[in-house]
Amino acid sequence: MPFRARLTVAFGAIGFGSGALMLALIWLFMTYVPYYDIPIPDGADTSLPADEQSMLFVIASPADVTEFILRVGLLALVALTAIAAWAGWMISGRMLQPLSRINEAARRAGEGDLGYRIRLQGPRDEVSDLAQTFDLTLDRLQRVFEAHTRFTANAAHELRTPLTATKTMLEIADAHPAAISEAELIAGVRSNNDRSIELVQALLTLTALETATAKLGAVDLAQLAGEAIARRSAAGAGFAPVTELLPAPALAEAPLMALLLDNLLQNAHRHNDSRGYIRVRTGEDADGSWVEVENSGGRIDESDLAKLTEPLFRPRRTSAEGHGLGLAIVKSIVDRHGAELRVAQRDAGGLAVTVVLPQRRDQR
Structure with a gap:
C-alpha cells in the first residue's frame, strides 16, 4: 500500500476511534449513571400539540434518550471518519510532495544526472533539512565526478608528450644504436619520466583541491x-x-x-x-x-x-x-x-x- 494511502487510513482510524470512544463514554454515562424521574402531576395533559403530531421521534423515557444519542452519534461518527480520511489524504499529499522531488533527484542521480537540484522552498523542517542535505551531497558528488573526469582527460592529453618522446628515443636507439649514447638515452628517459611524475602529482593535487572541504x-x-x-x-x-x-x-x-x-x-x-x-x-x-x-x-x-x-x-x-x-x-x-x-x-x-x-x- 502506498505511504499516502497508509497515512489516509491512519487519519481515518484516528477519527473513527476517537468518535467511537466518545460514543462509548456517552452510552456508559447514560446507562449506569443514576437519573431521576420527573413526576407528572395527575391529570396533566401529556399529548402533543396538533401542529407537532408529525414528529418522527418522541422521547418518552431515558432509554429513548440513549437510543436517540446513539443514532445521531453513529451518523456523526461516519461523517467524522470520512472527513478525517479526506483530511488525511490532502495533508499527506502536501507533506509527501517534497519527498517525491527528493525521490526524483535520487532517481536522476542514479541514472548519472547530477545536475538536478531539489531547491525546496518553504518553512524549515526535517524534510527541508533532508532536501538541503541531499542538494549539498549532489553538489559534492558533481564536483568529484567532474574533477575526476578532468583529471582523466588532462592526464591522457599531457602524458602523451613525454611518453611519445620516450618512445621515439627508444626507437632511435634500437634502430640506430650509434646515433645516441647510452648516457644520453638514460638522461632523456629520466627527464621525461620526471616530467610525467611531476605532471601527475600536480594533477592529483588540483583534483584533491577541487573536492575537499576547507578547514580554516x-x-x-x-x-x-x-x-x-x-x-x-x-x-x-x-x-x-x-x-x-x-x-x-x-x-x-x-x-x-x-x-x-x-x-x-x-x-x-x-x-x-x-x-x-x-x-x-x-x-x-x-x-x-x-x-x-x-x-x-x-x-x-x-x-x-x-x-x-x-x-x-x-x-x-x-x-x-x-x-x-x-x-x-x-x-x-x-x-x-x-x-x-x-x-x-x-x-x-x-x-x-x-x-x-x-x-x-x-x-x-
Whole structure:
C-alpha cells in the first residue's frame, strides 16, 4: 500500500476511534449513571400539540434518550471518519510532495544526472533539512565526478608528450644504436619520466583541491611566505628574492597556503629572466591580508593573460619548462578560501600575482 494511502487510513482510524470512544463514554454515562424521574402531576395533559403530531421521534423515557444519542452519534461518527480520511489524504499529499522531488533527484542521480537540484522552498523542517542535505551531497558528488573526469582527460592529453618522446628515443636507439649514447638515452628517459611524475602529482593535487572541504585556522601570511622562501632557497638554483614581509594575519588552511606560496615562487622563478629579480611582499589593508609575488620576465599577450589560471594553459610566447598547472592550483586554493586572485602584467615585463584573503568576523 502506498505511504499516502497508509497515512489516509491512519487519519481515518484516528477519527473513527476517537468518535467511537466518545460514543462509548456517552452510552456508559447514560446507562449506569443514576437519573431521576420527573413526576407528572395527575391529570396533566401529556399529548402533543396538533401542529407537532408529525414528529418522527418522541422521547418518552431515558432509554429513548440513549437510543436517540446513539443514532445521531453513529451518523456523526461516519461523517467524522470520512472527513478525517479526506483530511488525511490532502495533508499527506502536501507533506509527501517534497519527498517525491527528493525521490526524483535520487532517481536522476542514479541514472548519472547530477545536475538536478531539489531547491525546496518553504518553512524549515526535517524534510527541508533532508532536501538541503541531499542538494549539498549532489553538489559534492558533481564536483568529484567532474574533477575526476578532468583529471582523466588532462592526464591522457599531457602524458602523451613525454611518453611519445620516450618512445621515439627508444626507437632511435634500437634502430640506430650509434646515433645516441647510452648516457644520453638514460638522461632523456629520466627527464621525461620526471616530467610525467611531476605532471601527475600536480594533477592529483588540483583534483584533491577541487573536492575537499576547507578547514580554516589562524595563520600569518608573512610567516608562511618566509618559510616558503627558505624551502626554495635551500633547494639551490640561486633563489634570492627581495622581501618585504609585514604581518598579515588571516583565517586560512596553513598547508594549502604553503602550497599556494610554493607554486607562486616556483612560477616566478621558472619564468624569470636570468638577470631578473623576484620580490615577495605581505601586508594588511582595508581589503584584508595579502601576499604579492612579483617577477621580471617577458611580456605576455593580453589575450593569454586571463587564461593563465586555466589548467594546462601555457602562453604561446614562453620557452620556460612547466606543466601549466601552477597558477591553476593557486586559483583553486584561492577559490576554496573565498579570496581574490589578481594577476597583472608589469610594464617592463613579467607578472605581479596578488592573493587577498578577506577579513573574517573572527579577526575583527
